Amino acid sequence: MSIEVSRQVDAITFEVIRHKLWSINEEGSATMIHVSGSPVVHATDYNFGLYTAAGEMAVIGVYLLVPVYTGSMAIREFLTRFADVADGDVFVINDPYIAAEHQNDVQFCAPFFHDGRLVAWIGCMAHQVDLGGTDAGSWCPTATDTFQEGLRIPPGRIVRGGQVNQELWDIIIANSRMPFTVSNDFTAFLAGLRVAAERLHELCDRYGPDVVAAVMDQSIEAAEGGLRALLRELPDGQFEHTSYLDRPRIDGEPGVELLKINCKMTKSGDRLIFDYDGSDVQSPAYGMATRAGTVGAVATLMLCLFGSELPWNHGLMRPVEVVARDGLCVTAVSPMPVSGGAAGANWVAMNAAAGCIAKMVSFSERNKGLAFGPGDGSWQLAQFGGLNQYGEPFAAMYLDSLLWGGPAFEDRDGVDSGGAMVILGGGTQDVEQQEVGQPLLYLWRREVPDSGGAGRRRGGNGIEFAMTPIDTEEVSGVIATHGTTLPNRTGIFGGLPGSCARFELVRNANVLDDLAKGRALERLEDIDGDYEVLPGVSAGLPVAAGEVVNVRLQNGGGYGDPVLREPELVLRDVRNGAVSRDLATRIYGVVVTDAGELDAAATDAARQAIREQRLERMRPPQTSGDAQPAPPLTGRWAESLRFEARDGATEVSCGHCGNVLGVLGSDWRELAGTVSLATEELGPLIVLPTALEARQFICPSCATSLWVDVFPVDGPPWTDFTLI
């Protein structure tokens, strides 16, 4: 029997219990990580949450966020599928086609009964280091169907009535290359669930289960109410953004192909609908995501966007609907391979949604500060296996790949090396900790200058890390990502994209010899050997002792036109090595002297020259004449545009100089000048495939950059907003 929530709890009791629920969740979570033996868990690829009896997220930990939502999906699945959910049960699932991002993410969910009634659920998840499949670590980037990937665990009981279902447990363990670690993680799950349940019992004994359940529900309602109120303040309309998944061609030929992921977000009243039907269909290659992964990614975005001011729970998803037919790259169905679905098409979908929301909230002076460009670009899987320095088998996923730069906001730069949104509280381990456990010696782990997108507010720079096998003959790498041939992390309101992802290898090298000779190795090019840029996906990549593999991350996009950045901030960046002098001059128009001082006069001139060049190269506005069917609007669109309701239409002017651009038609960009940008004008670490080109939309009068984006060369661009 499940609990009925009806009563209202007073504000004081509410706050007391709310904080206790948070503490309980932290306690369960802390227990789980302490017991877990997995380095991946310690590097925060896990989460813990308390859910309502109906499976809504009530209290959420701050680590990997997507699985918190898939946990909610899983609980609803258990409730639908099993009529006999009982006290002492613990359910398990990792089936991505039902409720997980990918097979590694094993979730345990325990119904919490008090006095015979179902009051809540407690859920936890941690990325398992290996569950079988063709590649050690169970990311199987070259799999062509799901049967080559890790073990799929359908919804079921791992514990029934307090007794471990040893047969199921053993089946799972038997399919892992790292049985000890997986078994220990499962023990950790149970320990965390038990501690949280004990504490929930104490809470229910003291305040009554009805009150505890009511607090969860009220908290969700408060978040929902807050979000709906915020949405009502914004204009109705459709907001659109497209991003691309680049991956190896499925015909096995060299090169990449692009999958389009299009998001049309409709906002009406206090509701949001994310529609991905305009995205490309699934295909048997790395990076396909299931519906669970995609909806979970949208939920992550909603939490991070609106949870800074509102309670963090399911209330932020109640006004949201995600629409996409089955069989798209964002809603892959069996037997499509999905082991990369934890961070493939669903991340691109999250980026597209982030673009839509940024465009929407920027219509509100009060809420424009929430806007940021795509938060997380690509997960650069760097997994290595073989024999470690102690002669034991090992498989290790380097969480260093999490240390990308964050997106810029209206009023602050992106966070350097550690901007991840999907794991807010996350990070990686010390170099020394990695080196004592795995037979790979780092040559460097450092921040990459100019890797964040330029802007009035700069995107965060991210890291690169290079390693060579040591005390072992060879390791085998599984490296895979998207975003190596295009930037997923576009800037907003005139900011530029952050750097692309890249994997590099120096073959036939003996870097330890180079080091022993005292050679200063600053760059890969300094190493004797054969340098190559690796494709986005390589499974079973042999790296011999002395060879060097380098991973450089995809980083945050900028906010606003770079020539508007305060010169002192650019100077500070130059002094700290975050921005090169070349980029400072070329893109920011800020001249730093050889002595490291600001040259104000030269800076003014450089900035003026940049604006003039833009005007010279500009394709002038070309108005089609068709008007947006929206009611006339007065207001602003962040710093780029101003609107004035005039004569039944919306007059648009430049947000920077006030120059009138014209009457708002079907696409605001028709009113702006267009400059086609060469890739080097985006930044030194950016590439584009031939099918795409970068365009900058500028005010034809003051030449300030209003928006920069990447569009198909031969296809129609999308429409940022269509107000209704």
Added chain:
Amino acid sequence: MDAFIVASDIGGTFTDTVTIDADGVARRYKAPTVPEDPAGGVLATLELAAQAEGVELRDLLARVSLFAHGTTVATNALLEGRTAVVGLLQTRGFGDTVSIMRGFKSLGLDEDGVKNFRSMVKQELVVPKRLTREVGERVDYRGRVVAPLDEDGARIAIRELHDLGVEVFAVALLWSFKNPDHERRVGEIIESELPGTLYTLSSDLLPRLGEYRRTVTTALNASLRPVVAHAVENLAGTLRERGLAAEPQLMQSNGGLAPVAEIDREAASTVMSGPVGGVVACEYLGALRGNRNIVATDMGGTSFEVGLILDGKAHIANSTWVGRHELALPSVAVRTVGAGSGSIASVSHGLLRVGPESAGAVPGPACYGRGGEQPTVADADLVLGYINPDNFLAGRLTLDVERARAAIGTHVAEPLGLSVETAAEGIKTIVDSRMSDLIRRATIEQGHDPADFVLYAYGGAGPSHAFSYGAELGVSEIVIPLTASVHSAFGVAASDLTVAEELSDPLLSPPGTTDYARAIDAAEINARFERLGERAIARLARAGVETGSPRISRSVEMRFRFQIHVLTVPVGEEPLDDDGVRALVERFIETYEARFGEGSAFVAAGIELTTFRVVLSVPGVKPQLRMLESASGGAPAAAATRPVFSAGQWTDARIVDRGELRPGLALDGLAVIELEDTTIVIGPGQQGVIDDYGNVVISDREGGANR
């Protein structure tokens, strides 16, 4: 004349000094701290002491057998950015260790902070990137030199940093704790290039695995050396001039005293010098009262701090926090949450929150009448009648009840549709509940049920709130020490001289080990402890301390292999044999399962002994507290009362003042004891008994646990 023990706690606002004479009579003195001259506040209290004793200051100082002090000089310097400019030297390829921060942008943030992507940014770097230089060199995980030290490069880097205005250096190279040669050579180059310049080597300060925390700690230590040295020298010099003969001692974060001469190399070991005094005082009082497990709680204006005494000893953690910086030096574990009497109550989206924002000292709570508009916990305490507006800070500030009522009315009561009293009680309930949640976490994380503890409460607001947050935890007793208002200073007087040495030099057993004595050589363990013991003795000798018969405590950090978190397991004084190794591993597994549940031990993975530690302590002259004297007859004066709003209604609470206290006096709650600078509340259903030392011991009137 007889000798005195004198201990001072130089706090941010006040300097407290406790004197204990040969008869064990403790007296306390308070004077405002002079931020730019810490010696000033100490002298002022000593003048007061001399007056009270009826002697000249010089005579008093001449009789001092031990002068020890705790100071916030290091903490304040860090928080206010008044430290020396550090240049940091790192291994080539790893110069961004500090700025990368292992990617953890949320370090040091609280619940609200970690959920706020919008405003979540890293803390300010302990060394800006422009003052960091890389040096060509590399050592591997076994301590082998992979790349030789580029001495010329190091020399150039040191020069460049010097030209940029660097005053002190920190050297933190990879794996230096395995092989310190390169760091030591860099140190020599600094000495030859810039004679007399202070520097800290990470392999000296913190020979432990984990370059991020080692680097940050080394840099912070370097930056603090001149500041702490100056403050300590200034104080010692001033006191010497006035006639102090004893070598002053300073409280360290680890809860032990060190001669000031020893502090110089490890300036950062004093950052918790203030707060840990209170915990040590609880350890001492607990021993007197027979309490082995204690939760030590200090509720002040902006924060609430919790320390633990486990089996009679203050619990020590591997690191501590200063703002958002983690300092990886052993420290008495003190957990902090932003809940204090200055915590602000606010309503948004119909939800009532208290803290973590604080009104601080300026403008302070609304009732201070210094321009604070927001309602705080102090305002609630005043409105509810717990606090006497005329007895705050010994009457130095009269509190304004009407302002407090207005602030609560406008910002909490009206938006929620509650009466002012109900809203005020709500604020108190929330903050008390938050504090008990923190205490719970602190005990649970060490594998203990809070109900098995006795709770001690001190600090400005602890004695008036403990009856509530203590009751919620189910502790058997709540103790408010007579010395509550000068508790830290009292703890300084009660500490031992302590040196600690540690070494990260792992021993491990392969997966599947069944007989640990065969995999881990007892002789290897013994050799490590011997080496550490010798080093510790040498340090004491260097500091000119008579070692006599120091107490030696040895411990080792252990974990299951492939895990990250370690547990500290005590090791006996005798050398280990094979059975000793087996017993050690068993003890580790027992401790582990006690914490994480039966069957949670990851035995299949094998065991790793990571860090070995030896702590030597030389017991000082302990204060022999004299018991509170029985009242010299006569019935207490007619009981005074005051209305207090409790459990939704106004009730007459008994008001008791200092003069009425005598051993054995039992007071039924609701009662308020008003001391000169402390207000103690005994809650409804509770009874407070004055013990022989003058402490107020609160327990449930029915004799059971506080529930």
